[in-house]
Amino acid sequence: MSAFLQYVVNGLTSGAFIALVALGYTMIYGVIRLINFAHGDVLMVGSFIGYEVVVTLVAQHWPIALIVLLALLAGMAFTGGLGMLIERVAYQPLLNSSRLAILISALGVSLALEQGAQLIFGAGYSAYPNVLSSAGFTFAGARASYVQVGMIVLSLLLMLGLYLFVHKTMAGTAMRALAMDKDAATLMGINVPRTILLTFMLGSVLAGASGVMQGLYYTEINFFMGFLIGLRAFTAAVLGGIGNIPGAMVAGFLIGLIGSFSDGYISSEWSDAIIFAVLIAVLVFKPTGLFGERVAERV
Amino acid sequence: MKGVGSRAAATAIFAAVALTAAACSSSTSSGGGSSSSGGTILIGVPVPLSGEYASAGTDILHGAQLAAKNINASGGVDGKKIQIVSQDDACLASTGSQAAQKLISQGIAAAAGGYCSTAAFPELEAFHRAGIPYVMDASTNPELTEQGFNDAFRTIGRDDEQGPIAASFITSFLHATRVAVGNDNSTYAKGLANATVSALQKDGAQVVFNNALTPGQSDYTSFLTKIGQSKPQVFYYTGYYPEFGLLLKEAKQLGLTFTMMGGDANNDPTLIKTAGSAATGAMMTTAPLAQFLSSAKGYVSQYTAAYGTGPGPYSSYEYDAVGVVAQAIKNAHSTTPSAITAALRSISYSGITGDFHFDSVGDRAPANYIVITVKNGAFVPDKEYDNTTKQWVNVS
Numbered sequence: 001m002s003a004f005l006q007y008v009v010n011g012l013t014s015g016a017f018i019a020l021v022a023l024g025y026t027m028i029y030g031v032i033r034l035i036n037f038a039h040g041d042v043l044m045v046g047s048f049i050g051y052e053v054v055v056t057l058v059a060q061h062w063p064i065a066l067i068v069l070l071a072l073l074a075g076m077a078f079t080g081g082l083g084m085l086i087e088r089v090a091y092q093p094l095l096n097s098s099r100l101a102i103l104i105s106a107l108g109v110s111l112a113l114e115q116g117a118q119l120i121f122g123a124g125y126s127a128y129p130n131v132l133s134s135a136g137f138t139f140a141g142a143r144a145s146y147v148q149v150g151m152i153v154l155s156l157l158l159m160l161g162l163y164l165f166v167h168k169t170m171a172g173t174a175m176r177a178l179a180m181d182k183d184a185a186t187l188m189g190i191n192v193p194r195t196i197l198l199t200f201m202l203g204s205v206l207a208g209a210s211g212v213m214q215g216l217y218y219t220e221i222n223f224f225m226g227f228l229i230g231l232r233a234f235t236a237a238v239l240g241g242i243g244n245i246p247g248a249m250v251a252g253f254l255i256g257l258i259g260s261f262s263d264g265y266i267s268s269e270w271s272d273a274i275i276f277a278v279l280i281a282v283l284v285f286k287p288t289g290l291f292g293e294r295v296a297e298r299v
Numbered sequence: 300m301k302g303v304g305s306r307a308a309a310t311a312i313f314a315a316v317a318l319t320a321a322a323c324s325s326s327t328s329s330g331g332g333s334s335s336s337g338g339t340i341l342i343g344v345p346v347p348l349s350g351e352y353a354s355a356g357t358d359i360l361h362g363a364q365l366a367a368k369n370i371n372a373s374g375g376v377d378g379k380k381i382q383i384v385s386q387d388d389a390c391l392a393s394t395g396s397q398a399a400q401k402l403i404s405q406g407i408a409a410a411a412g413g414y415c416s417t418a419a420f421p422e423l424e425a426f427h428r429a430g431i432p433y434v435m436d437a438s439t440n441p442e443l444t445e446q447g448f449n450d451a452f453r454t455i456g457r458d459d460e461q462g463p464i465a466a467s468f469i470t471s472f473l474h475a476t477r478v479a480v481g482n483d484n485s486t487y488a489k490g491l492a493n494a495t496v497s498a499l500q501k502d503g504a505q506v507v508f509n510n511a512l513t514p515g516q517s518d519y520t521s522f523l524t525k526i527g528q529s530k531p532q533v534f535y536y537t538g539y540y541p542e543f544g545l546l547l548k549e550a551k552q553l554g555l556t557f558t559m560m561g562g563d564a565n566n567d568p569t570l571i572k573t574a575g576s577a578a579t580g581a582m583m584t585t586a587p588l589a590q591f592l593s594s595a596k597g598y599v600s601q602y603t604a605a606y607g608t609g610p611g612p613y614s615s616y617e618y619d620a621v622g623v624v625a626q627a628i629k630n631a632h633s634t635t636p637s638a639i640t641a642a643l644r645s646i647s648y649s650g651i652t653g654d655f656h657f658d659s660v661g662d663r664a665p666a667n668y669i670v671i672t673v674k675n676g677a678f679v680p681d682k683e684y685d686n687t688t689k690q691w692v693n694v695s
Contacts, residue, residue, distance in 0.1 A: 003525075003527075003528050006520075006524045007521050007524060010518065010520035010521045010524065013518070014517075014518040014520075124569070125569050125573070127544070127569060127573040129572075129575075130548075130574075130575030134548075134577070136552065136554075138554070143552075143553055145552050214517060218518070218545060218548075219572075219573050219575070220517065220541060220545055220569075220573045224515070225517070227515075228516060229517075259518075259521070260520075260521040261521075263519075263521035263522050263524075263525065264521045264522075264524055264525045267510055267511075268510060268512040268519075268521075268522045268525075269484060269510070269511040269512065271516075272513055
């Protein structure tokens with residue numbers, strides 16, 4: 001029983017990181033029907049920006065809480081800008097060409113980011129300084145650290161912020177309108193290019209936050225780290241019904257739990273196989289995803 | 300560009316040396332290879348001097364040159380001087396084959412060197428066909444000495460010897476009866492895991508967990524929780540340092556208290572940076588680095604004085620490879636390759652990496668692995684196996 005609860009705790013932690021990334025996939029798909037393969041690599045860039053900030057400020061002996069906050073803000077700001085730049089350079093000119101062209105452009109951006117990071121930050125592993133404590137508490141035989149709880153709460157707050165933005169602001173309403181019907185949205189006077197840009201910025205900011213949070217929590221990062229988490233988050237986005245924001249949040253945690261349970265009850269070497277089997281099963285049997293029926297609510 | 304230029308210059312010098320040396324050796328070998336006449340003995344060193352592993356290859360070559368220098372300074376071998384001739388094998392099978400052919404045509408008496416097992420296979424093949432003994436210093440693939448060649452030797456342990464040694468430490472020093480073993484599904488790690496598991500079972504320990512993780516994942520907490528469920532006293536991980544660092548960190552976070560041990564791919568500073576304070580007390584089995592050996596202290600300082608850097612992980616094994624060849628020539632009183640081979644087969648040598656002889660297939664015996672422990676953020680040599688008392692003792 002205690003092991004079961006521990007698997008739940010472990011799964012929710014990795015799920016929190018996945019959910020933040022899955023949101024970006026789903027939002028971007030919602031507005032321009034593009035699976036942004038560069039999304040995982042945006043996360044990786046955010047992680048490295050946070051790394052530079054943490055390493056620099058730890059050397060200056062700044063207070064830990066301030067370092068963490070600044071690293072998060074720097075990572076999010078940089079990836080937000082990067083997301084907009086990518087959209088302007090690689091996607092905007094291709095919005096009216098075939099779907100395949102823009103997909104190939106996304107793959108190209110992904111490779112450019114990975115290879116660029118490899119050149120700048122090196123091919124090896126970098127390790128964030130261990131600034132967060134591993135102290136925690138035991139609950140019914142399962143152990144959780146305070147940092148772990150903090151990470152889950154922080155990701156939930158970010159998701160709540162996104163939800164409120166999308167539903168309570170004019171810009172968010174414009175995003176939802178664009179996701180429902182591009183032509184009608186244009187006719188209603190919505191600035192489509194600006195709304196697309198905003199969507200990319202928001203998605204990338206969340207990926208950047210996830211990247212810095214993972215760096216702080218796991219400490220070990222490298223130029224290739226966006227690949228695996230990107231695939232898992234993409235699976236979560238499909239599982240939640242691609243284009244569906246609450247669906248991606250729930251499915252992100254679900255993928256984390258599936259990974260954790262298969263690590264625990266089946267075998268760690270099978271976890272990715274199981275996660276991608278879930279992806280295939282969803283695509284075959286329920287292409288709209290678990291929560292895909294709420295089409296009207298897309299983004 | 301400076302590095303490339305100096306490397307090109309070095310290659311040119313080696314080529315010039317090799318040419319003159321080849322001329323010398325052909326004149327002496329016409330004298331029938333008899334002992335105690337003046338002249339030089341050529342020892343061929345194939346190592347990567349270009350490409351990704353150039354720095355490791357250069358370290359090894361430096362080790363060979365220091366060995367030759369020291370042997371010559373103390374009078375050489377039967378009045379002859381040892382001369383090192385090197386060839387770049389670029390860590391590639393194709394280049395390795397050519398490098399060996401070039402060395403053979405220069406008239407070497409024996410070969411001592413190599414770095415990548417990939418290149419060592421064709422080199423060994425070529426040397427074997429020419430009847431020239433090859434003492435390898437760094438290539439650890441078990442297959443190399445298992446091909447039935449009587450002229451293949453090695454001064455370093457092989458991958459499948461580490462398992463039984465790790466098992467011996469776990470059962471006879473840590474007195475563990477319940478052991479978990481993990482790997483990352485790579486050929487090397489799986490091989491080491493299998494060797495360890497069978498040795499553990501032979502030693503009477505119960506292997507309560509034996510499974511692989513997926514490398515590149517950041518979260519191994521559920522993998523570790525599952526290991527914790529099997530209640531081991533020791534967990535031995537045979538994969539590489541990026542995952543082992545995370546395992547150490549996450550095990551501490553989960554409050555798991557079993558002893559964590561790693562194989563010889565974990566001896567990397569990144570591990571300590573990743574795991575932070577959680578790395579303290581983690582142990583690893585590894586071939587001893589020169590700086591961990593009291594018998595190699597003089598070598599380390601001589602090397603550092605001569606080349607301005609540390610001796611790297613393998614150059615001490617190359618130093619002993621050249622040394623053991625020189626000793627074999629002395630014992631045989633001959634520079635004929637077949638006589639050197641025969642002498643190597645029965646040699647008993649006391650080198651800077653320890654005392655050893657070669658077993659029936661040419662592998663170093665006894666294999667030397669030590670256990671190192673992370674203390675105060677650094678790898679510190681801890682325990683070694685004493686072959687005379689059959690016990691694990693502190694590294695002197």
